[in-house]
Amino acid sequence: MDFLWGGVREAVRLLLHGDATTYHATWVSLLCTILAITLAALLAVPYGAWLGLYRPRGSRAQVFALRVAMSVPTVVIGLLVFGFLSRSGPLGALDLLYTKAAIVVGLVMLAFPLLASLAHGAAASLDRRVVETALTLGAGRWRALLKSLGEARVQLAAAYLAAFGRCFTELGIAITVGGNLKMRTRTLPSSIQLELGRGDFAAALAPGFLLLLLAAVAAMLTHRVSREALR
Amino acid sequence: MRAFLLCVLLAACGAEDAPKVLRLATTTSTRDSGLLEFLLPPFEKKENVEVQVVAVGTGQALELGKRGDADLVLVHARSLEDEFVAKGHGSDRRDVMYNDYVVLGPAADPAGAKGKGAVEAFRLIAATRAPFVSRGDKSGTHIRETQLWEKAGGVPKGEDFHLDAGQGMGACLVMAGEKDAYILADRGTWLAFKSKVDLVVLVEGDKLLFNEYGAILPTHEKADRAVGAKLLDYLTSAEGQRRIGEFRVEGERLFHPVGEGQ
The missing domain is CATH 3.40.190.10 (Periplasmic binding protein-like II)
Structure with missing residues (x-):
């Protein structure tokens, strides 16, 4: 018990004294996650909603593919991105491996199927009359789509937060393509992994607390937003 | 059929005493190179001990020893090892090999x-x-x-x-x-x-x-010092040292017994 309690006290002390490495890792985690889910949402939400609203030919196969893609483990995504960005890979000339940009690429791939799938669900469950009215009033298909996205905004916000939770706590991509470089690409989850490997329990707890705190805030917001959706 | 299998299983289990478990905390280099798989089986057979290898960094291996989660530690960072012994977390440090x-x-x-x-x-x-x-x-x-x-x-x-x-x-x-x-x-x-x-x-x-590997017996009350000492003795025995010198990876020798060539 002493061991645990001592660790907790030391972790709190580290946080209060503004441990630069931990705070930098928090910044990297937040930056990469928000950038990635925003980029992913710009593509995935219209795409998923289009599938849900207009059910074009082949949409069932695409929805199925999105579901499958959602279950790809993050280390496998990391591996794929590594293969492309490695010097001997097709995009090696960009010299992106072990940068924040590489992490963002991986996280976009993680968030895209999740966001598209949730957007599809939200759009498919909308009252059809909204779209039909818009279409009869002479709106184009994209205008009608935008209109229905507005209707589904609460579900979409919940989807965005869910993607945040998934990307923010992710470890496999951050390590494989980020490289866990100190003050560069080290994220909160990869700091925890490293400090534990170094045998420093307290130093692992400090980023652990921050991760838990921020993930809990995201989860609380998600809960709030989805309760809103039920109203 | 099921009853028969059960009998076979029971017979197999009862045939000899369940082996004692020894937890060895060591660095990834000894496990990943394949040295331990080469070195340990004769010891496990002779002493009826099952060695569970936890391969981590030297820092964490010592930490495991300190908390009583290992019966022997085999690591390579002399300054940390000496500190570990000086603080009373372990005793009987011995040189085992070097690479x-x-x-x-x-x-x-x-x-x-x-x-x-x-x-x-x-x-x-x-x-x-x-x-x-x-x-x-x-x-x-x-x-x-x-x-x-x-x-x-x-x-x-x-x-x-x-x-x-x-x-x-x-x-x-x-x-x-x-x-x-x-x-x-x-x-x-x-x-x-x-x-x-x-x-x-x-x-x-x-x-x-040069990189020396040392083994230390943790003093934590939860560590099984008797079984840990057996492995320590084996590693530093003439037989253990001979096997360390015989180990090869792709024809190259990785670890050298203590005292050789120094």
């Missing part, structure tokens, strides 16, 4: 480190600001790296050419290959990665690159 480190880098060698001494090579790397991948994980290798930097005028912490990776040897070698960077590696892991990574050996054979 060596090599300084690797790109074949083009922009720092001109080839053939130099280890410290001089590090000084040249810093002077030319050539990229260097640091383990940064408090492993035995990281500690040696730090000692060499200190002899060469200080660890270039926070400099843009000093990449603090905080990962295992293999991951760091891949990174150094990708980034045309210099790196300090243990010879065993290097041999395993040689064909996959675009780096060459630039410095080897320097006394400062």
Whole structure:
């Protein structure tokens, strides 16, 4: 018990004294996650909603593919991105491996199927009359789509937060393509992994607390937003 | 059929006493090189002991010993080992074997480190600001790296050419290959990665690159010192030492018995 309690006290002390490495890792985690889910949402939400609203030919196969893609483990995504960005890979000339940009690429791939799938669900469950009215009033298909996205905004916000939770706590991509470089690409989850490997329990707890705190805030917001959706 | 299988199973279990479990905390280099698989089976058979190997960094291995989660630790960072014994966390430290480190880098060698001494090579790397991948994980290798930097005028912490990776040897070698960077590696892991990574050996054979492995018996009350001592005796016995010297990876010798060639 002493061991645990001592660790907790030391972790709190580290946080209060503004441990630069931990705070930098928090910044990297937040930056990469928000950038990635925003980029992913710009593509995935219209795409998923289009599938849900207009059910074009082949949409069932695409929805199925999105579901499958959602279950790809993050280390496998990391591996794929590594293969492309490695010097001997097709995009090696960009010299992106072990940068924040590489992490963002991986996280976009993680968030895209999740966001598209949730957007599809939200759009498919909308009252059809909204779209039909818009279409009869002479709106184009994209205008009608935008209109229905507005209707589904609460579900979409919940989807965005869910993607945040998934990307923010992710470890496999951050390590494989980020490289866990100190003050560069080290994220909160990869700091925890490293400090534990170094045998420093307290130093692992400090980023652990921050991760838990921020993930809990995201989860609380998600809960709030989805309760809103039920109203 | 099911009853028959059950009988067979029971007979198999009852045939001999269940082996005692011994937990050995050691570094990834001894496990990943295959040394332990070569060294331990005769001991396990003779003493009826099952050795569970927990392979982690030296820092964590010692931590496991300190908390009573290991019955023997086998690590390679003399300064940390001595501190561990001095603080009363362990006793009866013995030399078990040694291997060596090599300084690797790109074949083009922009720092001109080839053939130099280890410290001089590090000084040249810093002077030319050539990229260097640091383990940064408090492993035995990281500690040696730090000692060499200190002899060469200080660890270039926070400099843009000093990449603090905080990962295992293999991951760091891949990174150094990708980034045309210099790196300090243990010879065993290097041999395993040689064909996959675009780096060459630039410095080897320097006394400062020798790497001693020591075994320590933890004193924590939860550690089983009797069974730990048996393994310690085996490792330092004539038979254990002979087997360490016989171990080969792709025809190359990785670990040397104590006292040989020093």
